Amino acid sequence: MSIELISVLVLFISFAALLAYGVPVAYSIGISTMLVLLINISFLPSVTTASQRMTTGIDNFALLAIPFFILAGELMNRGGVAKRLIDFAKSLIGSLPGGLAYVNIISAMLFGAISGSAIAAASAIGSTLTDKMESEGYPREFSAAVNISSSTTGLLIPPSNVLIIFALASGGTASVAALFIAGYIPGILVGLAIMLMVYIYAKRKGLPKANRVGFKQLFVDFKNAFLSLTLLFIVVGGIVAGIFTATEAAAIAVVYAALLGFWNKELNVGDFKSILLKSARTTAIVMFLIATSMAMSWLFSFEGIPQMLTSLLVDSVSNPIAVFLLINLILLIVGTFMDMTPAVLIFTPIFLPVAMALGMHPVQFGMVIVLNLCIGVCTPPVGTLLFVGSGVAKVPVAKVIKPLIPLLIAMVVVLMLITYFPSISLWLPRAFDLID
Structure with a gap:
């Protein structure tokens, strides 16, 4: 057995074993990477190499966007943005059957897109809407399921931290601007697919609808939400137009979110201590994950794992449809036990060459x-968003699973569409001349 094959087996078996034992993902990545390095080189060079790769992995200007967007999300969460978006969404579509569920979806899409965080969207929208939905006859577990699934749209609709991380992991083959623009149609399709499932459920269960509001109230709610919605145009528009980079846009988002919080009179100077501390903790966790994941990604290249897998899949399975289906299946399984950041950083270098070859x-x-x-992130056993959404709604996870399944099926249908119909993702970037 060759040293390369032994290294690959040690890497994946040790990583899987550490995860199964309950070791945090970042430590599992770092330990398994060190074990493989020790097989190839001695102790001190292994430590030096791992340290260098972790340090250089996060020595990237584009990554500065992440702490800024995290801070902007916290500022918006405290600054009353969620409430204004909910009021606007309710005026817009609350009068439909099952209207509050649609309000939840639209609000999560808007807030998730503005804040760039699915967890922030689930926390802010769920804590505001769940009790109100229950008081109007919506099952609490159904409300939680809608909130959990719809909050994911903010990870596709820009600005999105995970898209920035993918741009880094892709080695420059995909720009942040192109990814941001590309995310609109898939993100909106996910929202519409969830709405369709909610419509079917609402008709079958006879869910209530809110009273129709007049144009005057709709205008008032739009005016109150306008400044929040403007942030999307400033951030994404500025990046696409080449006025500023994603990192500079994130810094602008922080300033804008702070000013908006003061304008809404829901943010004061005393709030900044807790906001900064929470943002710093979140940033530290994310950056440590990125650092260890980048060390493992370098190891993949060193061992030639992407090339091996590309040759294996392309030579053994000649049908691209089957290969893409297999990649999706593997990623769906990976997503059930691994957080998004390390999963993107680890599996992008593995599967991107295969996808591009096909x-x-x-x-x-x-x-x-x-x-x-x-x-x-919506599925057990490690689904972060599932646990956050259930916790916010104060519903046991086991009760949320049943109403969540149809919504996840709708998301899988959209996944198949964007896998096999490239124009869904590529039409907008090509329209803006961001890709060939």
């Missing part, structure tokens, strides 16, 4: 891998 554009693959992992 004709898939890297921007399209970015949408595929992110949507796969969006589904994963």
